[in-house]
Amino acid sequence: MELGNIPQPTYGPGPEAPVSNTPGLVAMAHGFLRLVQPNPLPIEMIDFGQSQIKFNQEDIQELLHYELGFLVCAAIGVLFIIFVPLVGCCFCCCRC
Helix, strand or coil, X not given: CCCCCCCCCCCCXXXXXXXXXXXXXXXXXXXXXXXXXXXXXXXXXXXXXXXXXXXXXXXXXXXXXXXXXXXXXXXXXXXXXXXXHHHHHHHHHCCC
16 A cells, blocks of 8 residues: 655545436535535645644635525525414414
């Protein structure tokens, strides 16, 4: 087993979609993930050598920009969790 250069690893292309009996669902899931997370991970912010990580305003904005797709999905999910039962209750109770 060859480990290569441990201090300076070389990275290959990203993971490929697994072979599946349902390629349509796999393509749809990967398409959704590419839509939600199109931005690359800001690796320069990650420093594992520090015991305490201090973020400045620019780092927080870059991190929010990275997580923007997930934040939008979470906001839409919260709206659905609140409004779908409310609208259903109005339809059930207010049948005119």
